[in-house]
Amino acid sequence: MKFYHRLKKGLFSKMVFTYTIIIALSFIIIAAFLSVWFQNYYFNQRRHQLEKESLFIKPYVFDFFKNREDDREYSAAQRDEALKFFSAYSSADIWLEDKSGYVYAVSDEKYQSLIARQIFTKGLEEMRFNKIYEMTGTYGDIIKNQSHIYGIPVIDSDSTFYGAIIMSTPLDEIRSPLKNVYRIIWITAIFAIIISCFIIYYFSERILIKQLAAINAVAKKISKGDVRKRVEINSNDEIGELAESFNYMADSLEKVEKARREFISNVSHEIRSPITSIKGFIGGILDGVIPRDKENYYLSITYEEIQRLTRLVNDLLDLSAIEAGQFKLRIDEFDINEIIRLTVIKFETKIKEKKLDVDVCFNLEHQYVAGDRDRLIQVMTNLIDNAIKYVNEGGKIYICTKVKGEKVLVSVFNSGPLIAKEDLPHIWDRFYKSDKSRTQKISTGLGLPIVRNILTQHGEDIWVENKEGEGVTFIFTLKRIK
Numbered sequence: 001m002k003f004y005h006r007l008k009k010g011l012f013s014k015m016v017f018t019y020t021i022i023i024a025l026s027f028i029i030i031a032a033f034l035s036v037w038f039q040n041y042y043f044n045q046r047r048h049q050l051e052k053e054s055l056f057i058k059p060y061v062f063d064f065f066k067n068r069e070d071d072r073e074y075s076a077a078q079r080d081e082a083l084k085f086f087s088a089y090s091s092a093d094i095w096l097e098d099k100s101g102y103v104y105a106v107s108d109e110k111y112q113s114l115i116a117r118q119i120f121t122k123g124l125e126e127m128r129f130n131k132i133y134e135m136t137g138t139y140g141d142i143i144k145n146q147s148h149i150y151g152i153p154v155i156d157s158d159s160t161f162y163g164a165i166i167m168s169t170p171l172d173e174i175r176s177p178l179k180n181v182y183r184i185i186w187i188t189a190i191f192a193i194i195i196s197c198f199i200i201y202y203f204s205e206r207i208l209i210k211q212l213a214a215i216n217a218v219a220k221k222i223s224k225g226d227v228r229k230r231v232e233i234n235s236n237d238e239i240g241e242l243a244e245s246f247n248y249m250a251d252s253l254e255k256v257e258k259a260r261r262e263f264i265s266n267v268s269h270e271i272r273s274p275i276t277s278i279k280g281f282i283g284g285i286l287d288g289v290i291p292r293d294k295e296n297y298y299l300s301i302t303y304e305e306i307q308r309l310t311r312l313v314n315d316l317l318d319l320s321a322i323e324a325g326q327f328k329l330r331i332d333e334f335d336i337n338e339i340i341r342l343t344v345i346k347f348e349t350k351i352k353e354k355k356l357d358v359d360v361c362f363n364l365e366h367q368y369v370a371g372d373r374d375r376l377i378q379v380m381t382n383l384i385d386n387a388i389k390y391v392n393e394g395g396k397i398y399i400c401t402k403v404k405g406e407k408v409l410v411s412v413f414n415s416g417p418l419i420a421k422e423d424l425p426h427i428w429d430r431f432y433k434s435d436k437s438r439t440q441k442i443s444t445g446l447g448l449p450i451v452r453n454i455l456t457q458h459g460e461d462i463w464v465e466n467k468e469g470e471g472v473t474f475i476f477t478l479k480r481i482k
């Protein structure tokens with residue numbers, strides 16, 4: 001649960017952080033583009049408006065200059081009215097100046113002091129040639145706030161220059177609608193961020209966080225030894241894949257765990273029975289329960305048990321050393337036929353006891369191979385030991401070598417019962433004994449795993465063939481030396 005919260009906080013806050021940055025960046029870019037575009041658009045609109053207004057104002061100018069001296073007063077009053085009206089309409093201050101730049105009319109009384117002052121003479125030079133004059137900024141003590149100034153020349157149809165209409169609007173005035181637009185953009189952005197947080201929360205919770213927490217919970221249970229736990233996620237995405245791989249891993253863990261438990265119980269079982277009998281016999285001798293003249297007999301049984309134990313422990317050590325890869329092979333070249341002969345001789349007593357017919361069949365007198373001599377003696381010993389153990393009374397054993405390409409095939413055949421189909425895949429497992437009751441006393445089921453491990457380490461192969469109605473053949477390969 002604690003982890004769940006940490007994961008939630010961690011992943012969730014990271015996702016929200018990323019998305020917020022993405023959304024904020026997109027809005028900043030949109031706002032920047034919009035505001036540039038909007039400002040241009042707005043200024044254009046403004047120019048159009050001012051130009052239109054100037055069309056209405058121009059007739060008053062012409063009237064004023066063209067009228068006779070005594071009519072001027074009347075037309076001036078009319079003109080000032082019009083200026084006042086248009087100034088209020090477009091929230092711009094409007095001043096009229098004559099062809100030399102002297103102001104002779106203003107839209108607002110507060111600019112009365114401007115009358116008869118010469119202003120915007122520089123602009124006048126441009127306007128004289130029927131060009132519109134435009135600037136933004138301040139102008140001496142007349143325009144103190146940043147303003148947009150638009151000068152429109154007044155030129156008659158016969159190209160007489162009568163001066164100019166100057167219109168000035170404080171930039172703040174123009175920008176206030178823009179500010180509104182910015183505000184709307186930012187409020188939308190904040191709303192978008194909040195809404196996306198909710199959406200991210202909902203989806204990340206459903207798609208990611210819950211699932212990861214489920215996998216994690218199972219991982220924890222497994223690490224505590226509960227290897228049967230599995231994740232139940234059936235989504236068709238990467239999380240589903242992760243869950244699948246996770247379960248796959250849990251499967252193999254369970255198998256390993258099962259093998260380990262079996263191994264330990266097998267080892268303990270194998271060790272317990274000889275120890276119990278040794279304890280019983282020695283106890284009997286010490287207590288005097290076993291009569292003195294039988295002591296030697298029981299001691300020899302005890303001795304056999306101890307030998308069995310020694311063999312078992314040695315086999316186990318060998319196996320674990322080979323499996324851990326600590327076993328360095330000492331590769332030599334030697335005659336495998338000679339090793340087969342020597343090994344058979346070692347089993348002479350047992351062969352005679354069982355009245356077996358043992359024969360070798362070699363392609364060549366000497367068959368040289370590469371390998372670790374001692375290890376291969378162990379392989380031959382185990383295979384021949386099995387053959388003698390599982391052959392029928394008075395049966396046959398054939399041990400052959402023959403060349404096949406780069407390899408030498410060594411086969412050990414014994415007549416007798418076949419290995420059952422269901423046992424075939426398992427005979428290479430540690431402690432596997434197909435006929436438990438019959439072989440319990442004399443075998444542990446470590447022979448074949450050792451054989452196979454040694455050969456695998458050599459890079460060689462071993463397999464078993466049942467010969468219907470005849471017997472069993474174990475065959476392995478070795479590297480041939482010519």
Ligand SMILES: Nc1ncnc2c1ncn2[C@@H]1O[C@H](COP(=O)(O)OP(=O)(O)OP(=O)(O)O)[C@@H](O)[C@H]1O
Nearest residue numbers: 386387390427433434435443444445446447448472
């Ligand atoms: N030649 C064979 N004929 C029939 N069955 C065999 C033969 N060799 C092995 N098996 C079967 O394979 C099983 C495993 O053999 P493996 O050599 O590993 O163990 P084991 O001979 O029972 O014990 P150990 O070799 O440790 O004394 C045997 O228990 C036996 O059932």
Ligand SMILES: [Mg+2]
Nearest residue numbers: 382386447448
């Ligand atoms: Mg064996």
